[in-house]
Amino acid sequence: MATEAEATASVVGKSVMVVGIDDSEHSFYALQWTLLHFFSPAAGSSSPFKLVVVSAKPTPTSVIGLAGPGAADVLPFVESDLRKISLRVIEKAKEICTSHSVADVEFEVVEGDARNVLCEAVEKHHAEILVVGSHGYGAIKRTVLGSVSDYCAHHAHCTVMIVKKPKPKH
Amino acid sequence: MEETKEPVATEGREKMTVLVAVDESEGSLYALSWALDNLFVAAVGGAPNKPQPLGRLVLVHAQQPLQQFIMHPIGPAVYATSSVIDSVKKAQEQNSRDVIERAKGICRRRLVEAEAVVVAGDPKETICQAAEQMQTDLLVVGSRGLSKIRRAILGSVSDYCAHHANCPVLIVKPPKTSH
Numbered sequence: 001m002a003t004e005a006e007a008t009a010s011v012v013g014k015s016v017m018v019v020g021i022d023d024s025e026h027s028f029y030a031l032q033w034t035l036l037h038f039f040s041p042a043a044g045s046s047s048p049f050k051l052v053v054v055s056a057k058p059t060p061t062s063v064i065g066l067a068g069p070g071a072a073d074v075l076p077f078v079e080s081d082l083r084k085i086s087l088r089v090i091e092k093a094k095e096i097c098t099s100h101s102v103a104d105v106e107f108e109v110v111e112g113d114a115r116n117v118l119c120e121a122v123e124k125h126h127a128e129i130l131v132v133g134s135h136g137y138g139a140i141k142r143t144v145l146g147s148v149s150d151y152c153a154h155h156a157h158c159t160v161m162i163v164k165k166p167k168p169k170h
Numbered sequence: 171m172e173e174t175k176e177p178v179a180t181e182g183r184e185k186m187t188v189l190v191a192v193d194e195s196e197g198s199l200y201a202l203s204w205a206l207d208n209l210f211v212a213a214v215g216g217a218p219n220k221p222q223p224l225g226r227l228v229l230v231h232a233q234q235p236l237q238q239f240i241m242h243p244i245g246p247a248v249y250a251t252s253s254v255i256d257s258v259k260k261a262q263e264q265n266s267r268d269v270i271e272r273a274k275g276i277c278r279r280r281l282v283e284a285e286a287v288v289v290a291g292d293p294k295e296t297i298c299q300a301a302e303q304m305q306t307d308l309l310v311v312g313s314r315g316l317s318k319i320r321r322a323i324l325g326s327v328s329d330y331c332a333h334h335a336n337c338p339v340l341i342v343k344p345p346k347t348s349h
Binding site for chain 2: 033157160
């Protein structure tokens, strides 16, 4: 199905839009926002973009961090946990897409650090645009925790759209 | 309030207010062209019988504050006479007009209508403020593609907007010339 989708994409000349999602509300909001504004059902099947939804699954070793005693035993549990989470994420993304009546979507789960996964996905699909949510961290949290949206905004080779959830208090 | 949070698609595509930040740089004009091609033309060009615009396009140009040009203590007191201030102001206004004209020309060539707004002040803050005031759905900025260090020293409008704007931000990179 992947080759078929790619063939149709190149024939129709659709630009590819990659949406990065993870297990957070912010990224699902980003997906919904994107579907709403770019893939309206009334436009029919003539949406100018082909959607690829990419979820990054962190490697178990990165989650466990420095190996302590018994890290090897924990590994399989962490692995299955991560796999469950990423499946759930993709399921939810599928639901969101079908509720917006968008059928022409590819879903991918790639293992690795979210930053690299998204930038590589952009390269692989020759995407025109990468959409990411934003956790809305402040400056300090951003430096400490790191920001995927920041990294992608600087390093992706295509246009980047950062969708934020509007602040509740206004 | 419910309209901005979870808009219900009543008539086809949701009408977006898109704010594009323009200045003299090639990057921002490329960003404008990219936005027009991918966000606006795609909607209209496909079926000419249903000319449904994607939404409102607003061009925003930030005019640098005047102080920058006057605060140069060269030698003994240099007085900024009123004529100097006037001529600098005029030059700035002409500059802004040129930028807006160029941007509007790009829009016109693609048969897209655009409004233009000139705001005065520090570009980073004023663009974000303008986005908030106009309740934009999407803010489009170009990017000079600066490296990390330069970004920290020179400052980056796209960086600031990405962090501080209240609405989604689209950062358009210049096309890669050498791959």
